Amino acid sequence: QVQLVESGGGLVQPGGSLRLSCAASGSIFSIDVMGWFRQAPGKQRELVAIITSGGTTTYVDSVKGRFIISRDNAKNTAYLQMNSLSPQDTAVYYCNGVIRDSSGLKTYWGQGTQVTVSS
Numbered sequence: 313q314v315q316l317v318e319s320g321g322g323l324v325q326p327g328g329s330l331r332l333s334c335a336a337s338g339s340i341f342s343i344d345v346m347g348w349f350r351q352a353p354g355k356q357r358e359l360v361a362i363i364t365s366g367g368t369t370t371y372v373d374s375v376k377g378r379f380i381i382s383r384d385n386a387k388n389t390a391y392l393q394m395n396s397l398s399p400q401d402t403a404v405y406y407c408n409g410v411i412r413d414s415s416g417l418k419t420y421w422g423q424g425t426q427v428t429v430s431s
Contacts (some may be wrong), residue, residue: 316335320425326397334422346363350403404427405424
């Protein structure tokens with residue numbers, strides 16, 4: 313079994329920064345794409361950023377220039393550096409990974425971590 317565990321969420325003032333981490337563990341053969349999604353109350357879950365195994369990144373327009381996704385393949389960990397945060401960024405952030413294990417390629421989700429941007 314594979315699990316994704318997120319950390320790094322919390323309360324931050326507008327203009328501040330947070331760094332989220334997502335650690336994958338279990339019987340992992342390889343990790344393809346990893347990404348971050350977020351969901352605000354009453355809204356649809358949306359893709360924030362993705363990073364491929366080769367390091368290619370993609371961001372939703374609203375976070376371009378402010379957020380940076382990265383990964384450490386040796387640690388099976390993805391990160392989301394969030395800068396210049398605004399209240400509109402308040403949401404539960406979920407890590408997602410397309411991971412190959414004993415049963416093939418599967419999508420896994422983390423439990424979510426709350427990010428609140430407020431004065």
